[in-house]
Amino acid sequence: MAEQKKAGQKKAVVLVSGGLDSVTALAMAQADGFECFALSVDYGQRHRSELDAAKRVSDAAAVPLKILPLDLRAIGGSALTGDIDVPEDETNGIPVTYVPARNTIMLSLALAYAEVLGSDDIFIGVNAVDYSGYPDCRPEFIEAYQSMARLATKTSVEGGKMTIHTPLIDLTKAEIIQQGTALGIDYSMTVSCYQADDAGRACGVCDSCRIRREGFSAAGLTDPTLYS
């Protein structure tokens, strides 16, 4: 997956969580020829091993990783940052693992970073198919975000046109896994579980574990996830 930096290569900021989707988005951005800069946010998530995974996948892709601390626990309102338990079975409606305005916040930090880098391209691994019901993973949200971003920055005033790339948005989890595997990703580096232990072992029962397992199964590929 690692690539050499080429002269004149366009820069992109890639939001990397350490999960299956974002590492695939990163590999796709590199395959598209971008010089990538990974950005993770340490928002006080329960699954701290995500950040270790973000480091592993960035290293494997030979891209720099910036981790921004932003403690969203001060705002609360989610099972991923607050005191609500992560549910084992939640298939209807918007789950309690939804973090208020998370993608809006992440994209805004990526926007600032892109502007500083002189980049007009941001990649985010959102997915509208197996998206767990999060409102900020929908195509209409991304489109509205891009319109706003094109008015938000100094770059935009100077003629830049920020693009929010969502290469996974129309793919099933199985297709994401198949395409990522074809790009050489070792998914054992990634952590999807909402409550993985410190060693990155998945619980096997949360919503995210269920979607990941079904994805590998549908893709006809071996699931390399370590379960606790």
Add this chain to the structure above:
Amino acid sequence: MAEQKKAGQKKAVVLVSGGLDSVTALAMAQADGFECFALSVDYGQRHRSELDAAKRVSDAAAVPLKILPLDLRAIGGSALTGDIDVPEDETNGIPVTYVPARNTIMLSLALAYAEVLGSDDIFIGVNAVDYSGYPDCRPEFIEAYQSMARLATKTSVEGGKMTIHTPLIDLTKAEIIQQGTALGIDYSMTVSCYQADDAGRACGVCDSCRIRREGFSAAGLTDPTLYS
């Protein structure tokens, strides 16, 4: 300026920086009947006395203040957070005191807080007249942000319509000061200077000091600012 909380009163998140504009926006939100929740971001700004001012104005208005730490110095790119000097004379173009994507980031944090509070209303004291050339103070930016916000959250899926209120957007600095004074604001509590000292005394020479001084002068009111 302080008001009693009334039963059934609508909640609003108000971005409060401790400057002249945001305290006026807060007073206007209260005058409109909102139960206000002030939000400040400690983004590593040079003018730390801003945060003390935010506390003073929130206390005077009898509203709770939440200060979120988000160190934007890790991203860089501004005289307000980085190593660039604050200029004394900068009247053309976008100033180096512009913080990349600042209002986008602030509004996104306010959006998360509003969602947790069950509020559909955010106030921000941006101003397009004496706006120092910041792209994220323009009406078209705010309008695009609001469209995006209406697709971003759980609340929006459930029928909520987030409104970004910008009561100052069409006012001159003099009009802001006149209207705020009529609402009973004591502007000596506020700090506008980009490089105020720890006691909150203004430098008197930066862009923000110049705009503030001209505003009081045009309003025909005494400038209560303490200069160093």
